[in-house]
Amino acid sequence: MIEVAGLSVDRDGRRVLDGVSLTVGKGAWVAVVGPNGAGKSTLLQAVAGLLPYSGRVALAGRTAFRGRERARTIAYAPQNPVLPEDLTVFDYTLLGRAPHLGYFARESARDRAVAEAALARLDLTGFAGRRLGRMSGGERQRVVLARALAQQAPVLLLDEPTTALDLGHQQQVLELLDELRTEEGLTVVTTLHDLGAAGQYADELALVSGGRIAASGPPGAVLTADLVAAHFGARVRVTDGPDGRPLLALERP
Numbered sequence: 001m002i003e004v005a006g007l008s009v010d011r012d013g014r015r016v017l018d019g020v021s022l023t024v025g026k027g028a029w030v031a032v033v034g035p036n037g038a039g040k041s042t043l044l045q046a047v048a049g050l051l052p053y054s055g056r057v058a059l060a061g062r063t064a065f066r067g068r069e070r071a072r073t074i075a076y077a078p079q080n081p082v083l084p085e086d087l088t089v090f091d092y093t094l095l096g097r098a099p100h101l102g103y104f105a106r107e108s109a110r111d112r113a114v115a116e117a118a119l120a121r122l123d124l125t126g127f128a129g130r131r132l133g134r135m136s137g138g139e140r141q142r143v144v145l146a147r148a149l150a151q152q153a154p155v156l157l158l159d160e161p162t163t164a165l166d167l168g169h170q171q172q173v174l175e176l177l178d179e180l181r182t183e184e185g186l187t188v189v190t191t192l193h194d195l196g197a198a199g200q201y202a203d204e205l206a207l208v209s210g211g212r213i214a215a216s217g218p219p220g221a222v223l224t225a226d227l228v229a230a231h232f233g234a235r236v237r238v239t240d241g242p243d244g245r246p247l248l249a250l251e252r253p
């Protein structure tokens with residue numbers, strides 16, 4: 001579903017991604033992990049077509065998109081979105097339907113139903129009439145995810161979708177993404193700072209470090225104490241969980 005080959009990106013004249021290659025199959029969940037400034041968000045933005053790059057990015061075999069076609073293929077939720085403070089939660093979520101509307105067309109009853117369903121999945125039904133400027137950080141983050149879901153694109157690119165969420169909502173969002181890919185065949189790419197969550201949910205991890213892919217593969221191959229020490233400068237103990245997925249615990253140096 002996503003094929004990235006030899007992807008390089010320069011920002012302010014500095015190479016921040018250098019020859020990155022990554023393949024994500026339909027229905028797969030790849031977690032992009034790595035230290036601060038490694039290039040994770042840049043990778044997602046380039047795949048979403050929001051940054052100029054060199055190299056190849058193909059989505060469902062296509063490299064060129066016209067108009068709103070890309071937005072019908074990919075829903076992207078940024079790490080730090082700028083939200084219009086006066087817009088209501090419902091109207092913001094409804095913006096996710098824009099790629100499906102004809103020019104000058106109004107949203108249909110079905111578009112409104114899709115937006116309502118997305119809000120319900122993120123526990124936000126009671127907030128539909130609230131203005132975005134009056135929401136907490138975690139509530140706003142869930143609204144951004146609701147808008148991405150309302151887009152009904154087959155590929156979800158989510159930059160740190162759980163950072164502002166309390167533990168219960170983190171689990172809810174991660175379970176929801178798992179359900180979307182296993183039951184509806186969506187392809188999911190997330191950046192995740194929480195390596196434990198990445199190891200529990202993704203089927204593959206891509207470790208980005210210094211603008212390159214330093215390691216990739218199933219969670220057990222990437223979440224090793226040595227790789228975590230080498231790329232994050234952190235000391236962790238890794239054990240096998242009951243399902244064979246790695247469990248990480250921080251160890252004091």
Ligand SMILES: Nc1ncnc2c1ncn2[C@@H]1O[C@H](COP(=O)(O)OP(=O)(O)OP(=O)(O)O)[C@@H](O)[C@H]1O
Binds near residue numbers: 012034035037040041
């Ligand atoms: N708008 C920008 N203009 C110029 N340089 C940028 C911009 N955004 C990010 N960078 C630089 O590009 C590099 C990669 O940044 P990026 O945001 O992709 O990292 P990241 O891995 O997502 O980091 P974090 O974990 O801190 O979110 C960093 O060196 C960063 O300073």
